[in-house]
Amino acid sequence: MSMHNAASLLFVAAAVTHLILNWKVLSRYMSAQVGESLQFKRELLIAALGVSGLVLLAASHAFHLP
Numbered sequence: 583m584s585m586h587n588a589a590s591l592l593f594v595a596a597a598v599t600h601l602i603l604n605w606k607v608l609s610r611y612m613s614a615q616v617g618e619s620l621q622f623k624r625e626l627l628i629a630a631l632g633v634s635g636l637v638l639l640a641a642s643h644a645f646h647l648p
Contacts (some may be wrong), residue, residue: 587644590644
């Protein structure tokens with residue numbers, strides 16, 4: 583495993599740990615923001631699909647998926 587892949591796995595582990603430790607605060611913040619984001623529903627959907635596509639592209643590159 584290359585240094586780049588090892589660093590990316592450590593980053594993902596740190597991000598998951600961060601989400602677990604701060605879940606209550608993050609969920610409260612997100613529920614408060616839902617009312618405001620409903621007016622930007624289309625933009626939110628486009629952004630979520632774009633980010634998901636980039637993540638899948640990066641994952642397929644990192645793990646050499648066809």
